[in-house]
Amino acid sequence: MSVTGTSSAATSSSSRLLQPGRNCWRIEHAERFSMLVDADVYFRAVREAIRAARHSIFILSWDIDSRVRLVPEGANDGFPEPLGDFLHAVVQSRPGLRAYVLNWDFAMLYALEREWLPAYKLGWRTHHRLAFHMDGHHPVGGSHHQKVVVIDDKLAFVGGLDLTRARWDTSEHACDSPLRCDSDGKPHDPFHDVQAMVDGDVARALGELARQRWQRATGMVPVTATIERARDPWPAQIVPDLTDIDVAIARTEPAFDGQVGVFEIRQLHLDAIARARNHLFFENQYFTSDLICNALSARLTQEQAPEVMIVSPHNQSGWLEQATMGVLRARVHHRLKEADALGRYRMYCPTLPGLKENSCLNVHSKVFTMDDDLITIGSANLSNRSMAFDTECNLVIEACGREDTRSRIRAAISHMRNRLLAEHLATEPDEVTAAIGRTGSLHATVDALRRPGRSMAAFDPVTTPELEALVPPQAVFDPERPIDPDELVEQFVPEDARRPVPRRMIGLGTLAVVLALFAVAWRWTPLSEWINLASLVSLARSLEALPFTPVAVICSYAIAGLVMVPVTLLIGVTGIVFGPVAGALYAIGGTLLSAMVTYGLGRWLGRDTVHQLVGPRINRLSRRIARRGIIAMVVVRMLPIAPFTVVNVIAGASHIRFRDYMLGTLLGMTPGIIITVTFVHHLAEAIRNPSPGTIAVLALVAALLIGSAFGLQRLFSRKDNVEAR
Known part of the structure; x- marks a missing residue:
């Protein structure tokens, strides 16, 4: 739909909702x-x-x-x-x-x-x-x-x-x-x-x-x-929804480094919620903001309350976000339901038959409309972070000006909102527009157009009493203000660690030389032939005869970790050679020593150096619990998310408390080590001395291993395709 006309500033600034310096940065003109x-x-x-x-x-x-x-x-x-x-x-x-x-x-x-x-x-x-x-x-x-x-x-x-x-x-x-x-x-x-x-x-x-x-x-x-006036970069296949239009830019920028905070997006939402007459439509990935919840609750208690429609994913991405942001959303939803005496509020998810889980579409958008008079599209979620803590940018259009201008803008805003509803309802925007015209209600329109198959389903996010008790208030997972660096350092970084790290280029150059030498050795020496199962077993058997076997085995883990030998391979070799009891003790000791050494390497190299080498592959699993060190490390150790040494170096560079890091590593690695060394020991025994007894024991251990893996997969590996926000 293309709507054209001439914009105007005929109305006074006091009649406009958009006010630069209050709820937007600037209002500028756009051709399209x-x-x-x-x-x-x-x-x-x-x-x-x-x-x-x-x-x-x-x-x-x-x-x-x-x-x-x-x-x-x-x-x-x-x-x-x-x-x-x-x-x-x-x-x-x-x-x-x-x-x-x-x-x-x-x-x-x-x-x-x-x-x-x-x-x-x-x-x-x-x-x-x-x-x-x-x-x-x-x-x-x-x-x-x-x-x-x-x-x-x-x-x-x-x-x-x-x-x-x-x-x-x-x-x-x-x-x-x-x-x-x-x-x-x-x-x-x-x-x-x-x-x-x-x-x-x-x-x-x-x-x-x-x-x-x-x-x-x-x-x-x-x-x-x-600027080349004659050249037009607008993609030819895109038909504009509006032409000759004023568009506002609204931002969130937290106070930082001497700069005052900018909270235009937050104020925009509050002003729009207060002014709405008929309906407020939100399509958003998150809904956890206390401030927005309070503003909506206040409107829902009024006799002339507007309709409030929230379109959101059924589940937050992954089990961890479901257990944090999902719990916070359930709390906000419950508060709004309590305030909604007139039945004006509902939360929906778009349903997609054929999906394996919940049959609901992953909604990641950040769109908000007030009546047919305002629309904003941008990066800001309905979360405390987006309103005050992270940098955000939204574009905003308001229907104002002369009556003809206002009418065409209102028609375009209505059409854009109805396009989104039509997509979720598997119908056409004109049909949505007609239904809203008949019913005067967004909720009644969804009810009227809901059909079997792809549609929109109202739902009530809920959480378990256990999660409700475990998840703290918003301040932990969805903070409203920046975290004070000195307070964070004082709380999480040991006193002796508060010293300047080596210059990034020195660390980067040193590590580059080490890696280059390792690559040369791998290519031109027998190193690549040594690091395999047979050679490692042979090496371990030679250590078995030494008087200081435990020390030698444990120290070998640290050396192997520095050259990126897979820790699972080392654990398996230890189980084959030393049996389930001694092998488990050696493997636990060696793993902890290797973790300690490579953690120290990450601490020495520094965050900037490791960042340049590893790059930005964020782990959503760690993201929400990074500051809960022990739990974070337990989860990371239980999931095969990255090589053991890489995790250790990253943890060192991140300045996770050493105590939490080591305890989390011990708790997370020990069950897997015990199961692995037991399995490989009995596998070797069954191969060397096949008998009904050894095969039965092997089958029992294998069943335990598979059951544990399946349990972990069910617990931790819910498919999450998106990151974040």
Whole structure:
């Protein structure tokens, strides 16, 4: 739907909800505005826009993956398909073009889910005019969460989508789509999100925002684009939803490094909730904000309460987020149900028959409408973090001006909201519009259009009494204010650890030399032949005859850990040679010593060095419990998320308390070690001396091993395809 006309400032600023300096940063003019629903449309549009860039490309992201293919079936536009190679080729082909990619610099313990070595793939090995930097300019515990792309200061994208893995999908959300898979070919579940595309002065203002963020994060001043008026980068296949329109930019920026906090998005939501007459529509990944809950509760108790519709995923991504953010959401939902005396509030999830779990679509979008008078699309969740703690950016359109202008904007806002409802209800926007016209109600419209199959289901998020008792208030998992660094250091870092770490380049150079020497030794010496099961068993048997066998075996674990020998292989060898009792004791002692040594290596190298080497693969499993050291390490040890040595080095670089680290390692590794050495010992016995007794014992241990693995999988490995927020 395209709505055209002439914008006007005829109404006074006091009658407008949007007020710069209060609930938005700036209000600028745009020639065109379009809502892009789901990543297939957005990825195609952003690839076409990047390909058309001539002067500057800015990408601000929470996550980025150089391997992602924006057009899974192939763009066939003469450039490489993977994002990193595509950016490199585009920049290389345009002498005057510069690209700046800014990605959140996450806590190191989270580094196991994202792409490895992004600084190398998007910075070191790409064209010198393609600059990649990790954004760590935020308070401790905060994140850079904006998802902004700006092309030549003429075209910009803002919303909830990052250019990363597990995001691509079409609006059909077909459960068996062969194109919906990660870079490694692994399929992921259907995924719903929304991005806005805008041009004109709004795009130029977003270019200023991107440059400010780049300069704060890097200390470097990026170039200013030369605007070519005659050239139009707007993707030809995208029909704008609105033309000749004023668009506001609203932000969240926490107070940090002498800069005052900016809480425009929070104020925007509060002002809109207070002004709403008919309905408030939210499509959002999270719903945990106390402030938003209080504002909605106050409206729901009023006699003329507006309808409140929340569209959210049935479950938060993964068991851990379900046990934290899911519990917080259930609490907020319960409070709103108690306040809702008139039955005006409901929470929905879009259902997709054919999915294995809950049959509900993963909703990751951040869209909010007030009546037909306001719409905002951006990166901000309905969480305390997004309202006050993380960096966020939203675009906002308000229906105001002359009556004809206001009418066309209201029609466009209504149409965009109804497009989202129509997608979830498997119908057409016009049918939704007609139903709302008949019923005057969003809830009644859903009831009227609900059919078997793909639809929307009202649901009540619940939690167990055990989780309710365990999960603390919002301040822990969804904080409203930055964490004081001195307080955090005092609480979590030992006194003797509060000293400057070696300079990053010294650590990086030293480790690079060590790795290079190891690679040479692997290639030109018998080292690669030594590190195998047979040779390790032979070596272990030679240690068995020594008078100081326990010390020798345990120390060998530390040495093997430094050269990345898999710890599972060492444990297996120990069980074969030394039996289930002595083998288990040796393996536990060796594992703890190896963990201690490689933890010290990570502490010595420092966070920056390890970050450059490991790169941003955040582990959602650790993300929510990183500050609960013992539990974090137990979970990490029980799950095969990364090589043993890598986890240890990352933990050292993250300054997890040594006591918590070692105790968590002991608790997490011991059960697996005991089961493994027992199994391999009896396996070896059954092979050497086959008998009904040895085979029966082996079968019993195998059943125990399989049962334990199955139990852990059921407990910890609920499929979670998205990260985060």
